[in-house]
Amino acid sequence: MNKKTTLALAGFVGLALSGTAGAADVHTRLIASTCMSCHGPGGKSQGDIPSLAGLDKDYFVKSMRDFKAGTRAATIMKRHASGYTDAEFEAMAAYFASLK
Amino acid sequence: MTLNRRDFLKITGAGAAAALTGCATLPGASAARSHVVVVGAGFGGATCAKYLRQWGPNIDVTLIEPNDKFVSCPISNWVLGGLRSMDDITHGYDNLSRHGIKMVKDYVTGVDAAKRVVTTRGGATISYDRLVLSPGIEILTDTVRGFKEAEAAGKVVHAWKAGAQTAQLRKQLEAMPDGGTFVMSVPTSPYRCPPGPYERACMVAHYFKQAKPRSKIILLDGNPDIASKKALFTDAWNTFYPGMIDYRPNNAPLAVDGNRMIVSTEFDEVKGDVLNVVPRQRAGEVCALAGARNDSAGNWCTVNLATFESTTVPNVHIIGDSILAALPKSGHMATNHAKVCAAAIVELLAGRQPDPSPVIANTCYSATSSTTSGYVANVYRYEAGKGYVNQPEGGATPKGSELVFKYNASWAKNIWAEVLG
Numbered sequence: 001m002n003k004k005t006t007l008a009l010a011g012f013v014g015l016a017l018s019g020t021a022g023a024a025d026v027h028t029r030l031i032a033s034t035c036m037s038c039h040g041p042g043g044k045s046q047g048d049i050p051s052l053a054g055l056d057k058d059y060f061v062k063s064m065r066d067f068k069a070g071t072r073a074a075t076i077m078k079r080h081a082s083g084y085t086d087a088e089f090e091a092m093a094a095y096f097a098s099l100k
Numbered sequence: 101m102t103l104n105r106r107d108f109l110k111i112t113g114a115g116a117a118a119a120l121t122g123c124a125t126l127p128g129a130s131a132a133r134s135h136v137v138v139v140g141a142g143f144g145g146a147t148c149a150k151y152l153r154q155w156g157p158n159i160d161v162t163l164i165e166p167n168d169k170f171v172s173c174p175i176s177n178w179v180l181g182g183l184r185s186m187d188d189i190t191h192g193y194d195n196l197s198r199h200g201i202k203m204v205k206d207y208v209t210g211v212d213a214a215k216r217v218v219t220t221r222g223g224a225t226i227s228y229d230r231l232v233l234s235p236g237i238e239i240l241t242d243t244v245r246g247f248k249e250a251e252a253a254g255k256v257v258h259a260w261k262a263g264a265q266t267a268q269l270r271k272q273l274e275a276m277p278d279g280g281t282f283v284m285s286v287p288t289s290p291y292r293c294p295p296g297p298y299e300r301a302c303m304v305a306h307y308f309k310q311a312k313p314r315s316k317i318i319l320l321d322g323n324p325d326i327a328s329k330k331a332l333f334t335d336a337w338n339t340f341y342p343g344m345i346d347y348r349p350n351n352a353p354l355a356v357d358g359n360r361m362i363v364s365t366e367f368d369e370v371k372g373d374v375l376n377v378v379p380r381q382r383a384g385e386v387c388a389l390a391g392a393r394n395d396s397a398g399n400w401c402t403v404n405l406a407t408f409e410s411t412t413v414p415n416v417h418i419i420g421d422s423i424l425a426a427l428p429k430s431g432h433m434a435t436n437h438a439k440v441c442a443a444a445i446v447e448l449l450a451g452r453q454p455d456p457s458p459v460i461a462n463t464c465y466s467a468t469s470s471t472t473s474g475y476v477a478n479v480y481r482y483e484a485g486k487g488y489v490n491q492p493e494g495g496a497t498p499k500g501s502e503l504v505f506k507y508n509a510s511w512a513k514n515i516w517a518e519v520l521g
Binding site: 026027029030031033034036037038039040041045046047048049075076078079080082083084088 | 151155432435436439440443446447454455457458459460461463475477478479480481491492493494495497501503504506507509510511513514515517518521
């Protein structure tokens with residue numbers, strides 16, 4: 001991932017939306033980073049909370065959609081998933097899939 | 101000690117010019133470096149320093165912190181309950197330097213926002229392009245008559261900043277005889293960690309149940325009702341500690357007497373064997389030094405919530421418990437303020453517009469016993485003119501569980517690593 005190019009691009013498009021799959025625009029980078037307060041730095045968790053780093057993109061998106069719909073059992077994740085858009089799920093999924 | 105300004109003036113000129121032209125980076129500006137000073141290495145400040153370095157490779161970061169160690173307020177109630185030790189909640193700052201953060205052990209005694217310089221007790225003068233203040237709270241000890249004297253005499257603590265007072269309160273509880281009374285006061289909102297006092301009641305009750313089962317807890321609440329996770333705590337008190345906790349709303353403490361061991365409210369004099377008085381709070385002192393403690397009462401800082409820049413003092417950002425906002429004052433929130441703030445500063449210093457619609461989340465766990473916890477979780481989406489809008493389906497669990505306790509313990513390890521690792 002070319003950070004400089006991505007940032008410059010984000011600057012030009014006004015960076016309001018995070019729809020560009022795979023591109024860590026500043027919005028995606030920010031919302032993904034907020035996940036790490038629970039899921040650990042770089043998406044690597046200690047203890048019972050699952051890691052996010054390297055998760056399969058489709059699995060991530062499906063999980064978030066299922067949490068939001070309430071079709072997957074969860075403790076806090078329905079409350080979190082309900083706050084994000086489908087486009088954000090896609091963008092976060094690409095971001096975490098890219099982390100080793 | 102004086103840190104060199106390097107070419108900061110040059111950069112600032114370039115940044116301002118870029119801002120005027122709307123976007124794009126001026127030729128050569130990408131190689132220029134800028135300097136951000138962060139004051140306070142708690143959940144907010146340490147996180148902000150880390151992410152500034154991660155997202156802003158051309159940004160030099162100086163982090164000023166007077167304490168040698170980070171002592172976590174979250175989980176500090178578990179020390180009172182005997183679930184964890186002080187060592188478990190105490191962490192070093194050693195890893196932060198690996199991110200290229202310059203750590204300065206000192207206390208800021210002056211901020212000249214016009215000249216963009218901070219001065220310290222140790223005699224340092226440090227220039228900045230942008231300043232981030234994350235000092236946490238200042239305890240308004242004057243608002244409870246006699247508190248300062250009782251605190252100085254070592255008889256009464258607030259233990260609302262984790263550290264020596266946490267250990268002291270635990271010792272007082274250990275020394276209390278079975279059948280004794282623990283009196284705790286809850287400050288009127290807004291205060292740091294809304295569910296904290298009620299979690300503390302659970303943890304002390306847990307300890308009493310194990311070690312001193314005839315003991316009582318009197319909770320004097322300055323608020324009209326349990327301020328956070330009411331269903332969770334009410335359920336826990338009835339289920340695990342029936343008859344042990346005497347909850348008294350609308351009972352703000354007016355005075356404390358550490359010799360007679362009495363807390364006075366408008367209605368009563370309440371005698372106890374251990375008194376834990378938590379006075380009201382305001383933004384940390386350094387915010388006042390910067391002229392940023394600017395709400396109508398002069399207690400909290402109003403900020404642009406998309407960048408956390410002060411609404412009145414340019415180039416000064418405030419994060420964490422010190423801000424005035426419809427957001428809970430939690431360590432978890434502070435880490436996410438920090439990320440929004442760091443992201444915004446990176447864009448602003450590069451002459452670009454920050455993300456106009458940041459989204460942040462709060463996750464706040466509270467233990468109700470040695471094996472159960474509950475939570476509150478919310479997502480907040482920034483909208484211009486409205487601030488952070490609480491998204492649907494957020495809220496608190498009405499009942500604790502063992503699974504959530506495991507997540508609570510895992511959360512603590514992960515957030516400490518996120519802040520300090």
